[in-house]
Amino acid sequence: DIVLTQSPGSLAVSLGQRATISCRASESVESYGNSFMHWYQQKPGQPPKLLIYRASNLESGIPARFSGSGSRTDFTLTINPVEADDAATYYCQQSNEDPYTFGGGTKLEIK
Amino acid sequence: QVQLQQSGPQLVRPGASVKMSCKASGYSFTSYWMHWVKQRPGQGLEWIGMIDPSDNETTLNQRFKDKATLTVDKSSSTAYMQLSSPTSEDSAVYYCARKTDYWGQGTTLTVSS
Numbered sequence: 001d002i003v004l005t006q007s008p009g010s011l012a013v014s015l016g017q018r019a020t021i022s023c024r025a026s027e028s029v030e031s032y033g034n035s036f037m038h039w040y041q042q043k044p045g046q047p048p049k050l051l052i053y054r055a056s057n058l059e060s061g062i063p064a065r066f067s068g069s070g071s072r073t074d075f076t077l078t079i080n081p082v083e084a085d086d087a088a089t090y091y092c093q094q095s096n097e098d099p100y101t102f103g104g105g106t107k108l109e110i111k
Numbered sequence: 112q113v114q115l116q117q118s119g120p121q122l123v124r125p126g127a128s129v130k131m132s133c134k135a136s137g138y139s140f141t142s143y144w145m146h147w148v149k150q151r152p153g154q155g156l157e158w159i160g161m162i163d164p165s166d167n168e169t170t171l172n173q174r175f176k177d178k179a180t181l182t183v184d185k186s187s188s189t190a191y192m193q194l195s196s197p198t199s200e201d202s203a204v205y206y207c208a209r210k211t212d213y214w215g216q217g218t219t220l221t222v223s224s
Contacts, residue, residue: 038211040156047206047214048148048156059212091156095211099172100146102156 002026002094006103014111018080021106023092028072036096039068039077042105043088051090052077084110113137115207115215122221123197130193131218133207140188141165146208147181147192150217159205162190197222 003026013019029036035055040048050059052068055075065086067078079086087110092103118132133145147159160171162181169181178201180193194201197220204217 042156047208047217049214050212053211093156093158093211098161098170099174100158100161102158105155 001099002029002097002101004092004094004101004103006090006092006106008106009104010107010109012109012111013079013082015084016081018078019082019086019108021077021090021092021108023070023075023077023103025073025075025094029094029096030072031096035071035075036094037068037070037075038093038095039066040091040093041086041088042091048091079108082108082110086110113209113213115209115213117205117207117215117218120219120221122223124224125198125222126196128193128195129197129220130191131205131220133190133192133215135188135190135209138209140183141185143209145181145183145190146210147179147190148206148208149203150206151203159192164188164190194220199223 005024007022037055039052041051042048051062051066056068069076089105089107091105114136116134123129141164144161144163146161149157159175159179162169164183182191199222202222204219206214206217208214
């Protein structure tokens with residue numbers, strides 16, 4: 001199975017500043033020129049919400065403050081500038097190879 | 112609009128089979144694989160597997176091969192997941208999701224005697 005390691009496990013960012021979350025895969029999640037890495041936001045009591053698909057594509061309706069980058073095994077989710085509503089847990093997921101594994105999550109606190 | 116309506120919370124005894132549903136609307140049900148994801152209280156997300164409603168092809172996480180059975184009813188655009196011989200380790204919220212983009216609200220399963 002592909003293991004996804006997210007870092008940090010938690011972070012606190014001041015309102016208006018930048019938040020950066022990393023996701024490292026144990027092997028490449030790239031096929032046919034596409035990186036099958038996705039990012040989700042989850043708030044307590046809610047299902048995950050897709051933010052970024054295939055590494056860098058912003059899902060419809062998601063603010064442009066969210067961006068994704070990376071390839072092969074190293075990926076980053078950036079939120080800039082952070083807003084109070086961004087307080088949540090963020091997960092990466094790969095769908096290049098089954099089982100479609102998730103990272104362990106990063107809890108974002110807004111200061 | 113796309114909606115995935117999941118069945119309500121369930122409280123079951125250990126060992127009793129459980130089946131939950133996910134009714135899709137707002138899109139062509141047979142055009143997208145349906146995924147199932149487990150989340151234990153306070154824990155992360157775990158992918159269970161997926162089913163292609165057009166031909167019932169199923170891909171299961173090997174960790175769940177003896178636990179979960181995925182089926183669909185095309186006539187009602189509903190996906191089902193059955194869990195066999197549940198234990199306390201199966202107490203969790205279970206989500207259905209259309210590929211990666213749309214998710215149901217989750218079904219809370221509590222396994223307790």
